[in-house]
Amino acid sequence: MDNRTFFRGRTIFLTFIFLALIIIVLFRFFYLQVINGDELKELREKNINTFEYVYPKRGRIISKDGFVLAEDRKIFSIAVNLNVKPNEQAIKRLISIFPNKIENQYVKNIVEKSIKTGNQEVIVSKLNQQELSKFLVRSNELEGFSVIENYERIYDPHPSIFHILGHMGYLSERDKTYFKSRIDQFTPSLWRKVGQSGIERIYEEQLRGEHGKRFFLRNARGQKKVEIGKEDFTEGNDLNISINFNAQKKAYDLLDGRKGSIVVIDLRDFSIPVAVSAPSISANDLRDISSKEYQALLNDKKRPLFNRAFMGLYPPGSTIKPFFTIFALSNSYTNWQEQIYDDGFFRYAESGRVFNAWREGGHGLTDLSKALVESSNPFFMNLATRYEKDFFTNFLESGSFGKRLCVDCWPHQFSPLISDQWKTKNFGSRLFRGDLVNMGVGQGYLSVTPLHLALISAMIAKKGDYEIPFLVKKEQDIKKLNFDLTEQDWKKLHESLTQVIYSRNGTGIRIQPGDMKLAGKTGTAQVKSINSKEEYDDLRENEEFRDHAMFIGFAPYDVPRYAISVVIENGEWGGSVAGPVARDVLLEVFSAD
Template identity: 30%
Template sequence: MPPKKRITMHDHAAEASLFKRRALFTFCCVVILMGILLLNLYHLQILSYKDYATRSNDNRIRVVPIAPSRGLIYDRNGVLLAENRPFYSLEMIPEQVKNVDQTLDQLNKIIPITADEREDLIKALKYHRRFKPLTIKSRLTEEQVSVFSVNQYKFPGLLVEAGLRRYYPYGADLTHVLGYVGRINSKDRSRLERSDEWKNYAGTKYIGKQGLERYYEPLLHGTPGHLEEEVNNRGRVIRTLKMTPPVPGKDIYLTLDLKLQQKAVELLDGRRGSVVAIDPRTGGILAMVSSPSYDPNQFVHGISSKAYSGLLNDRSRPLINRATQGQYAPASTIKPLLALLGLEEKAITPKTKVWDPGFWQIPGVERKYRDWKRWGHGWVDVKAAIVESCDIFFYELAYKVGIDKISNFMDKFGFGERTGIDIYEESPGLMPSKDWKRIRYNQPWYIGDSISVGIGQGYWTTTPLQLADATAILADDGKRYTPHLLKAFTDDNKLIEKPLDEKPPIVLKNPNNWRIINDAMMDTANKSRFTDAKYTAAMKTGTAQVFSVAQDKKYVASEVEEHLRDNALIVAYAPYKNPEIVLAVVLENAGWGGKNAGPVARALLDEYMLRDDRKQVK
């Protein structure tokens, strides 16, 4: 018997209800999802529009910084001392170069790469950021640029950079004044970031490292500009949208006289020493030479390790600015100032006479302090003591006034402190005192220490700049100006004169004492180097011992090692009335001051005082 068919009964009402519920659920999900979509669109298109538009522009628009051209440097007569010249250099982006050694081998076939350049590059790669360009070779010739451009497809990651770079046409003659610029390193970067100046160096690779270039960096650098370019997704430039030009650095004019500077360099002729010339009416530096020197241009383009090591290890120390950092015993050049102190303290009078038998002794002490003239000068007054440079007179004077009064008086003339000249490379020298010796050596001050200071020896050290500045104060009867190199600078094509920094003058109890001392210095000049000069001058020489000679020994230069021989010094100014130039000359280990430093001072004063165009310069 066949099975019975199962009859299914459909509940259409229930099915319709179920369908409606499912349809409603689905519709709600669609509405919710559409709402979320619309909400996201609102967030993207409305709320976050500026953010995403900026991101889009960042991908589409590239901002390229434009470095400003550096300000130029001129001397007082408008002669260009530091300029900007076009240059080409070969750069490498390390991350784009697969094999550096192989690339350099191939490059050497078309552009010679020296062993030093290669060694420096390999060393620099260890610390260099791989996505930033690194210089392979600077100062490419136009021929080398052309050869590389033809073969550039063979060298991915290598490119030629063109621009303006600092150049010093007078090379080593002005190094210690102008200084130089060099590539910004990590130390420079961290210093700029701490002072919030980093943004002003966008696109700039060079910064002042020494001298005026460093001191007046804010004036010389300028303000960077920028270029806005539209690029595609591959980084290719489609068009230029906007350009904000950079603002060039300000040009500066110095008080320096290039002709006088070059004459001083010529006279020193590579010998170790220094010359400083000051205009006592303003404090402006007319010449400042440190010898030997070095060419600053090699630092601009990147000096090799071998060349820098040679400068660093040179026994003549060409990297030191002897004019502001060299520290020398002033010797007899400060005897006029000590005599001035004696007159002020009434320890002596213009008529005071001292007997000089060739030696002097502290009362009750056997040791003899000898005069440079072994048989002595006989009876000498203050003027004769300066003219003849009588040591005995000043031994006696130092014994009378003591170190406290000497130190306090010399402080007024700037000894023992920086002059404030507008370069950072300056040493304060040393003006000794009782407190200084106690702190430095934990020893008391002895009378014998004062006796040595009385002739500019012992612990007393000074820089040539300090010596010139103190002599300028003496020559101008106590008027004081801060020594400076900047005369003026440009601003909106206008020349802005730098105001003089005049300090409170030194006021003497008896102003006539200035004339007594300066008259003695004029007599010194008239009886030696300036007897036939066409102008009136004043001077004082000095011969500074580098080491102490035993009591029973005689100093013989030929028997002493060259670096232990006496230093030769001279200070001089002209004309005698209303002086226009003050000089300080120091020659290391040259011997007798009058014989060796004297001719240098005479030649420099002749150069300045007798020049036809001098009257045109103020």
């Protein structure tokens, strides 16, 4: 064949292949650019656009009397500026500003890390005013470093308030489950620190605010390059709590290093103006604590981290007597006229066991009123032999045993509801009548928290109506004690409790409240079960086995405004130790009205 024909044929063949490929390419690019263009453009935007969350400023916690108890304070730190890599000179200058805080290799390592991760790593945190101004003055010579702002939680340092406020801590697995069930759309990855206890935990959602965002364009290696926008964070809400901080501080100081608890309830709305647990720590102490120091606090025998006011279970001792008076009168187990002879001890006929009372020789002929004023154990033990178990349990239940005692206290403990089931579950046998005898004077299985004691005092003051106490928010749910008392009965009861303080024989005579009009009931709760005074004298050598001093009361007795409970561990005498403390706390509370 002729070369030329051959050549022409093959050239045309190749030209057609070329044209076919051109058409394929045109279709392909039409598909990519016109049909799929928007989708691919979206992918490109995802490539490039990134953002970083800006941690919000947490809301403040403010006491009823206007003290700021917790707030986020701005702190300044030096961090690596990702846009310029710092040179040797700049690093040297930076070190000269913080000569004792940082050294060369440390700075270089952090710079390396920042470049690698694309995060602004912090080199020096919490600058003081002097350091900050030194840095800012020379900042143009310090290329590669910049000041960043964030917030630190600062608390009022007085230890009285720690248990109420709680503290912040790094989010743990347990926190995740806790908050997931309580906060809508809880995103664990966003929250470095969350409230670990107290108000900080219960009101996490209200306090925490919402993150802001800083928008960046980033390159393929993930380095942030340009900030292109900002969305401000939403500050958390301020919380007003019912604590009267002056009274709270006073109450803590009055405990004077002893272990114990004081709770006051405002009877007008059932808010809690005072709730103290001692000993305690400053809420700031936990912020940057090492695990070793934290362990030491946990192992401290005085248990400063334990909130006795809401968590501690104590036998109420004689302070429970007015409460059971309501029960006994409602069920006609006794009346104000009945008298028994108190000769200083009570022999329980069924078992033959003898219970010694606190006053040797007894109170003689005793009626209900005298039994309250002079605190006769034999009278109430005798009374308790008549209690019917089911009625007893029902009555306790109506008094919030086994139930929540506070709307927003954390942590928080129920007082156990004593019943056949409860005892079977815990001790393997049903309730015996002898158990009721012991409980009738606030010993044995009966135990309550100081908060519950204050609430019981409030129930008595308010003649059986009560609400669940709160620190921040009220719950619209009025409760009622299960009773059947006449107005006359209430009057007699309040009179008797007044006489505890004002009658010459009253156990609270040493309180001397002046013109405060205090009514109350003292108590001394045994830590160990004993049978005689001699036995106790031996025990008392060990401070830990000394009786707890207790007091409940309310004032003024004619129109009650506040109810109080005081528990002083191993304080021994309710009347002379716990009572005066209650008086002084109430004076402080009243002074704020």
